[in-house]
Amino acid sequence: MAIECLVLGAGQEVGKSCVVVTINGKKIMFDCGMHMGYVDHRRYPDFSRISKSGDFDNAISCVIITHFHLDHIGALPYFTEVCGYTGPIYMTYPTKALAPLMLDDYRKVMVGRGEEQQFTNDNILNCMKKVTAVDIKQTVQVDKDLQIRAYYAGHVLGAAMFYASVGDAAMVYTGDYNMTPDRHLGAAQIDRLRLDLLITESTYGKTIRDSKYAREREFLKAVHNCVASGGKVLIPTFALGRAQELCILLDDYWERMNLKVPIYFSSGLTIQANLYYKVLISWTSQKVKDTYATRNAFNFKNVQSFERSLIHAPGPCVLFATPGMLSGGFSLEVFKHWAPCEYNLITLPGYCVAGTVGHKLSDKTTKVDVDKDTQIDVRCKIHRLSFSPHTDEKGIMDLVNFLSPKNVILVHGDIINMDHLKGRIESELGIHSYCPLNNETVSFPTTHFVKADASVKFIRSSLTPNFKFGKDEATEMAPVQVCDERVTQGILTMETGQKVKILHQDEVLTMVGAEQTEVEFAYCFPLSLCRLKGHVTDDNSLIRIVSGKISNEVVEFGVPDDMGVIQVNSFRLAVCKNDNCSFRISDGSTVSSDGTFFCCNWSIADKDLAWRVISVMKNMDSSVDSVSVAL
Amino acid sequence: MKFTSLSETGGYNLPPCNIVNLCGFHILFDCPLDLSALTIFSPISTALYENLNEQTFSCSSSASHPKTEKLLDKNNLIPTEPYYKTVERLHLWDVSLIDVVLISSPMGMLGLPFLTRTEGFSAKVYATEVTARLGQLLMEDLVAMHTEYTQFYGPKETGLLQSLNWDELEALPPTLKEVLLGKDGTELGSWLSLYSATDVKECLRKVQSLKYAEEACYNGTLIIKALSSGLEIGSCNWSLKSPKRDVSYISSSVFSSGTAMDFDFHALLGSDVLIYSDFASWNGDTCVESENSSSSSVPVDCSTKSDNAHAWELQDFDESSEEMEKLNFICSCSMNAVKAGGSVLIPIGRLGIILQLLELLALHIESSDIKIPIFIVSSVAEELLAYTTILPEWLCKDRQEKLYSGNPVFAHEELIKEKKIHVFPSLHSHELLMLWQEPCIVVCPHWSLRLGPVVHLLQRWHADPNALLVLEEGVDTDLALSPFKPIAMKVLQCSFVSGLKSEKVPQLLKMLQPKLILLPDYTKPYFNPLNESLSCLFFNENETLSVPNPNKHLEVNIATDLASQLTLSKLKSEELTIARLKGKLFVDQAKHYIVAEKPTMSSKMMPLVHWGTVDLESLVLALEKIGVKGSMEKVKDEDEFGSNVLHVFEPNKGLIQVKETTTVISTEDENLASLISDAVHSLLNGI
Numbered sequence A: 001m002a003i004e005c006l007v008l009g010a011g012q013e014v015g016k017s018c019v020v021v022t023i024n025g026k027k028i029m030f031d032c033g034m035h036m037g038y039v040d041h042r043r044y045p046d047f048s049r050i051s052k053s054g055d056f057d058n059a060i061s062c063v064i065i066t067h068f069h070l071d072h073i074g075a076l077p078y079f080t081e082v083c084g085y086t087g088p089i090y091m092t093y094p095t096k097a098l099a100p101l102m103l104d105d106y107r108k109v110m111v112g113r114g115e116e117q118q119f120t121n122d123n124i125l126n127c128m129k130k131v132t133a134v135d136i137k138q139t140v141q142v143d144k145d146l147q148i149r150a151y152y153a154g155h156v157l158g159a160a161m162f163y164a165s166v167g168d169a170a171m172v173y174t175g176d177y178n179m180t181p182d183r184h185l186g187a188a189q190i191d192r193l194r195l196d197l198l199i200t201e202s203t204y205g206k207t208i209r210d211s212k213y214a215r216e217r218e219f220l221k222a223v224h225n226c227v228a229s230g231g232k233v234l235i236p237t238f239a240l241g242r243a244q245e246l247c248i249l250l251d252d253y254w255e256r257m258n259l260k261v262p263i264y265f266s267s268g269l270t271i272q273a274n275l276y277y278k279v280l281i282s283w284t285s286q287k288v289k290d291t292y293a294t295r296n297a298f299n300f301k302n303v304q305s306f307e308r309s310l311i312h313a314p315g316p317c318v319l320f321a322t323p324g325m326l327s328g329g330f331s332l333e334v335f336k337h338w339a340p341c342e343y344n345l346i347t348l349p350g351y352c353v354a355g356t357v358g359h360k361l362s363d364k365t366t367k368v369d370v371d372k373d374t375q376i377d378v379r380c381k382i383h384r385l386s387f388s389p390h391t392d393e394k395g396i397m398d399l400v401n402f403l404s405p406k407n408v409i410l411v412h413g414d415i416i417n418m419d420h421l422k423g424r425i426e427s428e429l430g431i432h433s434y435c436p437l438n439n440e441t442v443s444f445p446t447t448h449f450v451k452a453d454a455s456v457k458f459i460r461s462s463l464t465p466n467f468k469f470g471k472d473e474a475t476e477m478a479p480v481q482v483c484d485e486r487v488t489q490g491i492l493t494m495e496t497g498q499k500v501k502i503l504h505q506d507e508v509l510t511m512v513g514a515e516q517t518e519v520e521f522a523y524c525f526p527l528s529l530c531r532l533k534g535h536v537t538d539d540n541s542l543i544r545i546v547s548g549k550i551s552n553e554v555v556e557f558g559v560p561d562d563m564g565v566i567q568v569n570s571f572r573l574a575v576c577k578n579d580n581c582s583f584r585i586s587d588g589s590t591v592s593s594d595g596t597f598f599c600c601n602w603s604i605a606d607k608d609l610a611w612r613v614i615s616v617m618k619n620m621d622s623s624v625d626s627v628s629v630a631l
Numbered sequence B: 001m002k003f004t005s006l007s008e009t010g011g012y013n014l015p016p017c018n019i020v021n022l023c024g025f026h027i028l029f030d031c032p033l034d035l036s037a038l039t040i041f042s043p044i045s046t047a048l049y050e051n052l053n054e055q056t057f058s059c060s061s062s063a064s065h066p067k068t069e070k071l072l073d074k075n076n077l078i079p080t081e082p083y084y085k086t087v088e089r090l091h092l093w094d095v096s097l098i099d100v101v102l103i104s105s106p107m108g109m110l111g112l113p114f115l116t117r118t119e120g121f122s123a124k125v126y127a128t129e130v131t132a133r134l135g136q137l138l139m140e141d142l143v144a145m146h147t148e149y150t151q152f153y154g155p156k157e158t159g160l161l162q163s164l165n166w167d168e169l170e171a172l173p174p175t176l177k178e179v180l181l182g183k184d185g186t187e188l189g190s191w192l193s194l195y196s197a198t199d200v201k202e203c204l205r206k207v208q209s210l211k212y213a214e215e216a217c218y219n220g221t222l223i224i225k226a227l228s229s230g231l232e233i234g235s236c237n238w239s240l241k242s243p244k245r246d247v248s249y250i251s252s253s254v255f256s257s258g259t260a261m262d263f264d265f266h267a268l269l270g271s272d273v274l275i276y277s278d279f280a281s282w283n284g285d286t287c288v289e290s291e292n293s294s295s296s297s298v299p300v301d302c303s304t305k306s307d308n309a310h311a312w313e314l315q316d317f318d319e320s321s322e323e324m325e326k327l328n329f330i331c332s333c334s335m336n337a338v339k340a341g342g343s344v345l346i347p348i349g350r351l352g353i354i355l356q357l358l359e360l361l362a363l364h365i366e367s368s369d370i371k372i373p374i375f376i377v378s379s380v381a382e383e384l385l386a387y388t389t390i391l392p393e394w395l396c397k398d399r400q401e402k403l404y405s406g407n408p409v410f411a412h413e414e415l416i417k418e419k420k421i422h423v424f425p426s427l428h429s430h431e432l433l434m435l436w437q438e439p440c441i442v443v444c445p446h447w448s449l450r451l452g453p454v455v456h457l458l459q460r461w462h463a464d465p466n467a468l469l470v471l472e473e474g475v476d477t478d479l480a481l482s483p484f485k486p487i488a489m490k491v492l493q494c495s496f497v498s499g500l501k502s503e504k505v506p507q508l509l510k511m512l513q514p515k516l517i518l519l520p521d522y523t524k525p526y527f528n529p530l531n532e533s534l535s536c537l538f539f540n541e542n543e544t545l546s547v548p549n550p551n552k553h554l555e556v557n558i559a560t561d562l563a564s565q566l567t568l569s570k571l572k573s574e575e576l577t578i579a580r581l582k583g584k585l586f587v588d589q590a591k592h593y594i595v596a597e598k599p600t601m602s603s604k605m606m607p608l609v610h611w612g613t614v615d616l617e618s619l620v621l622a623l624e625k626i627g628v629k630g631s632m633e634k635v636k637d638e639d640e641f642g643s644n645v646l647h648v649f650e651p652n653k654g655l656i657q658v659k660e661t662t663t664v665i666s667t668e669d670e671n672l673a674s675l676i677s678d679a680v681h682s683l684l685n686g687i
């Protein structure tokens, strides 16, 4: 029983996320992304490592896509339509609805850049037809053994972490996630699960971010300053995600400040995307959700669509242009025109992948090569928005701690962040962690439970319920956990050719066809309590006094019953009248005829108690005076 | 496991109410209200109407029952603030004993506030997100409409029960009496005055909402899953997994619908017990003859009493695909009425039906040359319609496809924007009066024709022979329409698909392959012949049925670290290996686990049990090995036979008495005692 984890992408890098995990024999591909920084074969995961013959349907049980970002879904149409995978594909409803927009937008950018087209729009639509949409927390039985479940991940609309289990082995692949809510999305949420493996992103594995509020204010101030002095603001984003979040922010600010400067969206795409957001509003944050009936937050009041001719129109404006990261297309075209003017502002929200123009820009940049023939003077201000929809270091540590898996694999980050995180996870949480490179495989054994049939008697014999309440103070991601822990004893039996059984001890005898044989201890001895005897009239009173005396020294000792017998567990003590009692063993030195005999017997479980009582009684015999004093 | 049927289904509006005891937990399935019972009350406006027209109708009340005359209005209805009929037999249960409540549909929720406001109620309530929301809107509308009633009528002075004495009860017309007291005359206690808006709010706070196929774990022991039933958007069947057995519960289901997600049977497959309670569409051609005839008499009755009325019946449509035909038929009837200058009143509360009907009506109007408005009048309509635009995950495939292709999932959003449909909270709203024109089409909640806008509109149109009333079958139409007589408007009664057709049930049950099926007793003639392929158990209403134990062992998962610590010992028969097992047993996610205790087990455990015989010679040998010497003696006591005694004299005095199943060691030397006991045990099998 093992988990084997082949990292095909996002190993010590950000881009083309793709991890193929084999759990107890079932292969799952998590994400099927493309790398935006490459135009050659390196842009796709090396699928040949899954199956040399290209028979992916038999090799893989299912493909799971966490969200619509291209570094997580970009290679999917290629994998299904070109490589020929026809097996099941799972993603959330919003991802299924929005992914085609992202893919087609990127396809157009590629075509626009004069690159060879990797897949057509028809390919995208065909590919999406094969997708099964899932809801958050819905448990999907992929086949008899494999079940998967999505958990809310924040990050972008529809982003999900996925849980997968086969037999007793279970794992979670996070995709990208955010542990703090933003303007339109909630924070990631997951149950406390018993996991063998957690694969988590680590984009900001070495960053602790300050309050979001301050960063939002800074962003609004920068934009306001620019438009107030007549400048133009370019915000290169992808059509979905950041665009909506920043737009909610700006639209709201515009209302409050009564600003009339136009806000544009570069393509109908973003406006179309807003329609999807309206329908899928139940996937946004609670705050946005609650207002749907009165005013849907994605009905932007101040937003218009942008015409190419407006690039050179005078006057201030704010423009959301696709694609993000200035990786080409319209945003790059606008950048070429606006960057040389010092009044303008370029705001870069989110992570820019190495190789893109966005990645090359910084405050000190004066010149930038946009392609091999063109160099642009950069005189405008550059504002890098550090609020990204990814979790920070604290969030990652919280999640790992909350889930406490047996192993952690870090992906989707650079090696400096990963090393730092790996160190903390291993030293602070004591969990093995790994940062494999692309095309490396990591494997470990998985949880396995021995299955046994327990008899009803055994289950009933378990102690009464013993509830324990647990709550995670640090993260508060899951409700209070109640578990019922019982310590139990029983007999495990294995018979050749049969399932392992657990029985109650009484049932074992029936099984082996024997009667229980008891081993007991007995001892009958005299005490010469002559002075004590003077005070009492009968044996019952005598034994009551004796037991009272014993109780002073042996706390668990009981009181005699009506018959003058004291019984504690298996230990029995009584006055013995049988002169021929066979348990009157003596070494012959101290036989006293006027002594009172006490007979006791016990089984092995109570031997310590028995010998303690006997020794106390014998001491009584030799200190009769103190007994009488006590009386 | 125990099963108790508290009330049987009465169609879409009255889902069945059952209690299951599983693993010691009491699970209540649905908590409905019998809305059809509302029909015994007179609607407010007719009471007013009667006052206004006292002279006109003064001769109508005969004087045979003076007391009844006081109690009832001219239509033999009770002119008091309505009471609500809950499930009678639920009142016999101690509410604090209920651990879990599962709500399958919005209709199954209407009685829930009565339960949740009861002192001692502490159960966990589960419903799908959509059922909880739709149920909330439904209850809010009911409370609002009831409040409207009381505002007309003034604050109540005496409740229903106070206003009825025994003589009056006896004097009631038989139909009313049966509704009021139930068939066996015991149900008077089930009538309650309505809960408040606060009760509804408090009730919803106790509901934990679920997605379809989300696993909710109750107390670690039960895994509860809601699975689409296809009946209505968000409505569900249930799958319960417990360590002892897996139980499936099928409430009213529809294989495929034009709005709701399809019936999901995958998770219901292969359960130990299947509770099948979907008899909403039980057509009874095999056994419920009498009920059938009484229901079919209703429309006939209705048409004979109104001069110009036509009644159609749409009872025999079979397939859910034909649902569309029915809706189209309603549309064309509506268009005919409108063309003749009559308005159309559609008091139907079924969301799925209404959403489709709106789309079709708009198409019919579009393709005709008359432009008439559609009004939707309900206190919650606006919110309800807005809500339907944001739940694509809960809809059927076709609707989801619309989402992916970027189209609205339902047409009403556009139609409202285009002002083809107008949505108003009530008939009194100023905007409505401004827009009002007749003929028109009005869609509103039915509330058994006793509360809300439907009352006023029936009042307005009942005498118009061109007008059309579209009713859902199920209520006693004669009684329901009695306050609005004489009725000249046409009445179209439709039965919509409310459950699986009985002829499809055996096929479904065979496919689901349950080990045991629980069915109501009246289906016996139908299912008994199938007993060879299906193992069935039949239940009567309000009878607790003990479901036999599955006779199987419970599966326990033993952690590998614990398993590897076990000391295995082979028994003489070589075939059998046994080991002492000690650990922490717990239930999690409906499975038993045993794991090692945190501090590793004490190195040596006392055996729990010994068996075998002590052979005296072997014992002597074993004792000699450890330096204990003694002499054997055969003793025949009077009371005990065959006891052997071994007298020990070295290293100390002692005695060993060996009997058939007991060995007694006697010595005053503690060390010697344990030496001997070790030697005896070495001769025995122990664990």
Ligand SMILES: [Zn+2]
Pocket: A067, A069, A072, A155, A176
């Ligand atoms: Zn992402």
Ligand SMILES: [Zn+2]
Pocket: A017, A069, A071, A072, A176, A412
């Ligand atoms: Zn990513």
